[in-house]
Amino acid sequence: MYVSARADYAVRAMLAIAAGEPALVKAAALARTQEIPLSFLQGILLDLRRAGLLHSHRGTDGGYTLARSAGEVTVGDVLRAVSGSLTTVRGLPADDATYHGVATGLRDVWLAVHAAIEQVVDSTSLADLLPGRRPGALTRNRLP
Amino acid sequence: MYVSARADYAVRAMLAIAAGEPALVKAAALARTQEIPLSFLQGILLDLRRAGLLHSHRGTDGGYTLARSAGEVTVGDVLRAVSGSLTTVRGLPADDATYHGVATGLRDVWLAVHAAIEQVVDSTSLADLLPGRRPGALTRNRLP
DNA sequence: ATCGTTCCTATTGAACAGGTAGGGAATATC
DNA sequence: GATATTCCCTACCTGTTCAATAGGAACGAT
Numbered sequence: 001m002y003v004s005a006r007a008d009y010a011v012r013a014m015l016a017i018a019a020g021e022p023a024l025v026k027a028a029a030l031a032r033t034q035e036i037p038l039s040f041l042q043g044i045l046l047d048l049r050r051a052g053l054l055h056s057h058r059g060t061d062g063g064y065t066l067a068r069s070a071g072e073v074t075v076g077d078v079l080r081a082v083s084g085s086l087t088t089v090r091g092l093p094a095d096d097a098t099y100h101g102v103a104t105g106l107r108d109v110w111l112a113v114h115a116a117i118e119q120v121v122d123s124t125s126l127a128d129l130l131p132g133r134r135p136g137a138l139t140r141n142r143l144p
Numbered sequence: 145m146y147v148s149a150r151a152d153y154a155v156r157a158m159l160a161i162a163a164g165e166p167a168l169v170k171a172a173a174l175a176r177t178q179e180i181p182l183s184f185l186q187g188i189l190l191d192l193r194r195a196g197l198l199h200s201h202r203g204t205d206g207g208y209t210l211a212r213s214a215g216e217v218t219v220g221d222v223l224r225a226v227s228g229s230l231t232t233v234r235g236l237p238a239d240d241a242t243y244h245g246v247a248t249g250l251r252d253v254w255l256a257v258h259a260a261i262e263q264v265v266d267s268t269s270l271a272d273l274l275p276g277r278r279p280g281a282l283t284r285n286r287l288p
Numbered sequence: 289a290t291c292g293t294t295c296c297t298a299t300t301g302a303a304c305a306g307g308t309a310g311g312g313a314a315t316a317t318c
Numbered sequence: 319g320a321t322a323t324t325c326c327c328t329a330c331c332t333g334t335t336c337a338a339t340a341g342g343a344a345c346g347a348t
Contacts, residue, residue: 001223001261002146003233003254005336012247019246027295033245037337042296059345062294075253079145089147090306101177102163103156105273109219109264110147116260117145120253129249149306171325184307190326203315206324234336235304 001113009036010044010082011075014053018070018126024063044082051081070130076121086121087114145257153180154188154226155219158197162214162270168207188226195225214274220265230265231258 012034017025027045031038045064048054053073054064066073080086085093087110094114099106156178161169171189175182189208192198197217198208210217224230229237231254238258243250 001231002148005234008234011250015246015250034247040337058295060293060347087145090149090152102159102274103178106155109268112264113261116264117257120256120260124253130246181307200325202325204323
């Protein structure tokens with residue numbers, strides 16, 4: 001179970017842009033405050049824009065802004081935008097895994113893991129994570 | 145969220161060895177029936193033995209056998225044996241992630257994901273996945 | 289229309305996962 | 319004890335991800 005640098009950076013960038021609303025936030029500012037390599041970040045921002053999560057504006061006083069409000073964007077949306085499928089097994093989406101013989105039941109494990117992850121990231125919006133909100137909005141999702 | 149080839153192969157190998165009990169199972173037989181590259185598999189089996197999950201026997205009619213019974217080994221045990229930490233963010237254990245500024249809340253998301261995954265893999269033993277058991281032992285963990 | 293700023297793209301190199309090859313060490317059979 | 323079989327270990331190759339650099343294209347302000 002591995003969260004890639006792309007995925008981590010993408011959520012942090014979206015949070016920083018959401019926190020700057022309604023002003024535009026520059027890529028260079030994101031890279032500085034969140035300690036993300038600028039060139040790498042630019043590729044991630046491009047993916048987020050192509051996925052329809054960001055609007056970009058060029059020229060002086062340009063930058064990025066959210067395409068939807070922070071409450072309408074979930075962490076899962078961001079992860080899917082930069083990683084394709086949310087959960088992959090050996091590089092393929094969890095659904096596509098086919099097992100032979102005694103390992104047939106393993107498929108259900110990965111599907112259960114996928115569902116468990118989905119339940120967390122799809123029920124958490126960017127607004128839930130921003131400071132100034134009630135802390136621990138997530139705690140009720142932790143364990144039964 | 146990425147399940148590595150090592151992790152997937154490791155669980156499949158453990159299942160195949162468990163299914164062969166009490167006979168010893170050879171690495172070559174595992175590679176053939178589960179379609180795993182033999183050389184790669186040998187390195188995985190070495191990790192599983194060092195973690196105390198397998199016993200190995202050399203020479204003619206050698207092979208591998210479980211160190212504990214199939215009911216006493218969980219999927220989580222296997223994953224930790226080959227991957228170190230169960231969940232990593234940018235290569236580091238989920239606990240070690242430190243975030244600055246507006247991204248502080250993101251840490252709780254990864255911890256919640258970690259807990260959700262843990263709940264699935266630590267409550268599923270190898271015996272639960274073997275054929276001949278009641279199917280769908282996992283289904284009650286899927287969703288609330 | 290020009291200038292400066294910003295986003296966008298292409299190229300290059302380091303680090304790591306996935307996969308391969310071959311020699312060495314231990315065990316059982318003959 | 320010689321031999322065949324199997325596990326054990328090390329080094330190597332390849333493709334992808336992560337990261338750095340440099341230049342080109344689009345936009346707003348003056």
